[in-house]
Every structure is written in C-alpha cells, then in structure tokens.
Amino acid sequence: MTVQAPPQATLGGSPAQTPAARLRACLAQGELILMPCCFDALSARLIEQAGFPVTFMSGFAVAASRLAVPDTGLITVTEMLEQGRHICEAVRIPVIGDGDTGHGNPANVQRTVHQFARAGFAGLMIEDQLAPKRCGHTGVREVVERAEALRRIRAAVDARDAGSDLLIVARTDARSALGLKEAIWRLQAFAELGADILFLEAPRDETEMRSFCDAVPGIKMANMLEEGITPILPPARLAELGYGLAAYPLTLLSTAVHAMHEALEALAAGRIPERRVDFATLRTLVGFDDYDQLLERY
Template sequence: MADPTLKAALRGGEFIVAPGIFDMISARMADRMGFAALYATGYGTVASHLGVPDAGIATFTDMVSRMSRFAQGTRTPVIADADTGYGGLLNVRHTVQGYEAGGVTAIQIEDQEVPKKCGHTPGRRVIPAEEMALKIEVAAEARRSDDFLIIARTDARTTLGLDEAIRRGKLYARAGADIIFIESPESEEEMRRIGGEIDAPLLANNVEGGRTPILPAETLKAIGYNVAIFPAIGFLSVARALEGAYAHLRRNGDSHGLETYAFSDMNELMGFPEVWEFDAKWARPERSQAAE
C-alpha cells in the first residue's frame, strides 16, 4: 500500500527532495539517507535493466516488477515513473492498480505520444490535452487509497510553448492530479511563472546537464514548488565512477590504488549480516557428529 507519510509531508508544507534510484544498490543506498521520498527513474531503470534508451521501448511488464521491487525493498516512499501509462485509458487503470499493489506511493504519468522519449531530449510530441485529462481522471478513480498520489506531467513546453504547458498543468490539476510536473522549463523566469500561475503542488525535474536550471531547494520552495527530483544523479555518478575504475584496471592490470566502496560495507548494505545470523541460528551438526 502507499505510504501516507509523503502526502502528510506535502500537506504539512515540507519541501521534498527525492534522489533518483535505478537499481537495488542505489535504492538501498538512498533509503538509508533519510530522504522523504525516492524517485524511481524510468531513464535509469530502463538503461540498467535493458541497456536501451528511454524511448518507449520498455513495457508495463518490464517496469511494474522493477518499481514494485524498489518499493518493497525500501522503507522510504517511492515515486515511480510510469511513462504514458503504457497505452490508453484501460492501460492507465491497469498501470495504476499494478503500481499501487506493488507498494509504490506516487505514480508519474505524462502526456506524450507513444512511443515516448526522455523529457530532456528532442523530438517529443504530446497528445491532446483533453485526452490526457481523461487519463488523469481514470488514474484517480483507479487507485484504492487516497494516499496513492497521481503526478501529471506535461511535455508541451518544448514543442508548444510555456503558455500551453501552463494551461495543461491547470487542466490536469482540475482532472484530479495531486502534483503537477511541467517538464523542461528553460529558465528561472519560466519556473517562477509556473509557480505563480498554477495553484497546485508542483514538481521540479533537476537533470544535471539537462534543459532546466537547477535551483536551490530554498528558491524552489519560495517560488511555489513542493517537490524536487534528481532522477539522473545516481546513474550519472555511477557511470563516471565505473568509467574511472574500469580505465584504471585496463591501464594497470590490477585495482591497487583505486578507491572503492568497502566490500564489508557492501555486504552490510545488501543484508548479509542477517543471512549470517540466520545460518548461525539454524546451523546443523556435521553428518559425522550426527552419526555418533
């Protein structure tokens, strides 16, 4: 079931900073940091699971199992990317029910045409706003708990302009979305307009090297935002670390002098102490001793 603490935090005026997770190592690492929410990135999850671009290739079946594992393997509420809802209205209902049953707390659905594309890449096209509003209505009706939050994302800014993106954000809020996500504003001024004109909780997407300026949390809160996600921070950091580590190994033929995460710490992160404790509790005498 959805974790009620995320909705309570938003209602209480807390500004939510959510790091991107993309596999269970990143999920477990972020889970211990004390964040109010984790953001399960579609880009990172598709890249790590399938090794392909975030371009509508992954299916509902691919994603619901991953998103459910993130939610079930952590204690922190999980906000999960669900692309376009993986199809039409019936697909949206099925997606919401699947994600909620898997333990996800908030689901993000966007108004792109199928196949969708990553929000900070070119070539994105959107469906009619009224069609997306119906998807949001279906999503809101399909959830079993009001603690399960619906995030409506519009990608209209890049192709249709900011005015249309703001219009869609207002429409999606009226349709029942709990949080509005205007993707890819291109300046702080645009973000201030969004915060000033949309009377609903707002999400800022912070992608290192992306189209949107990354503003401090204090500034985002002051101009009307409530949530800041950092979807790429995990997989970009890991990619840089792996590039350096593998280059070191190729260059030197060994790992001497390479700074890595401690193997003992990784054992602890993955839960090996519990396995060892279980083994010790249920250890059986040796066969030879049993024969005596």
C-alpha cells in the same frame, strides 16, 4: 518554505502506514523534499540510508541500467513493474513510479495505476506525450491533444479514488511541443481533475519556473537534470519559487557510470581501483549480517 533533506528527513509515518500515506505525510510538512531518483533496489537502499525521505524510480535510468537502451518507450510496463517491485521491497521510504503515457487508452491507464499500487508504489507519474514517449530533455515534439491528456489524468485519478492507494503525478511535456501557455493550461486542468502533484517538464529558465508555480495550485515538482534544458537551482531557491519536490533523475546513474569508467581504467592499467567501499561495507549494505543473525536464531 524550508527544505527537507538529510539528516532531518524522516519517513513521514509509522511502519503500519501504506506507502501512499507515508508520502502524503511527507508532503504535508510543507517543506521542499529533495528526491534523488533510483534505478534498482541497491540505489534505492543507498538513498534511504542517506536519509532521504522519498525516491522516484526514473524511467530513463531503469531503461539504461536494465536494458542499456534509450528512454524512448522501448522498455515495457512489465519490465518496469518487475524492477519496481524489487525497489519497493528493498526500502521503507515511499517510492514514486514512472507510468509513462499510461500505456494506452483510459482502461490501460487505470490498469497501470492498479498494477503500480499493487507493486508497492506510493505514487505514479502519468504524462501527455504521444506514444512512444521519450526523455523530456532530448527534444519532445509531440504531445496528445488536450482531450486525450485530460482523459489520461481523469482515468488515473478515478483509479486512485476507486481504491488504488497512490498519489497521481500529472506531467506535461507541452512546453517543448506547444509552448509554456499551453503547458500551464494543461497543468491547471490536471489540478482541477484532482492530480496530487503537478510536473512541468523542461521549463527553459527561472522565469518560466516561477510562472508555473504561481499559476498552478497544489504541490509542484522540479526536475533537476544535470546538463538538461532546465537550470539547476539551489534547493532554497526552488523552495522560494514554490516547489514541493525536487527530483534528481540521473545524478546517481551518471556518477555510478563515471565511477565504473574510473574503475575499468584502473583495472586495464593493472591497478585495483582505490575509490571504492570496502568489502565489509558492501556485505552490510546487502544484508549479510542480518541474514547470518536470522540463521543464528534457528
């Protein structure tokens, strides 16, 4: 398996295709897709302009950037959807959304799937934590029982098959709460139910990552969180293990915070920060040139 990354990355389809169809086309190439995660429309556009073929709207990053609160279920599905609509409108690359626990019973799960599909997402992640959920790398202690976890994924898959054209990412946090064996059992069951992408959160080492990839069929996603529980592996190694997607959930947010700290320190010292893009680049990024060209036509 090879690695799909800039500059070779493509959108995986024509503009006429749906977001889900473009995501399926990317995944069908059989290469590891590097997927930096976004938190707003601007970060999503930067990801697209850098040549990455797919992005993921990180729930942690959206909660942090939009509300400055922890990823512990405090942000609402309405707020996530609003942020997601802006992101999906800003780019052509497919965007995967964070559906958390599905926000309730199977009826809620299905409504969540329908809402994210209408917002323009290409995929949606549903997990088996007990609500309110929390970031999987901050100590998950509770997941729902097997039957409830299966109901969530079955409801999401049924909503997809009923016309909500997006891919279902089935996630389990059972590794932290109940152990690796239970986590793999759940992921195998999710695959049997028809989930499109399988995600084991917080494996402890490369051996566990390989066990997951060997035991579970379908497309697997890795979560490369700096200073998190899972080891950060090079893309080539992730591909060798059998992963099809590699998410980088907080890389852009953490580097942006670092850059803002540096800029504020410079301003406090009476200096203009030197490490910044120029005004012309910023104008182009947000579309001032396109806006002016449009007005000139009229």
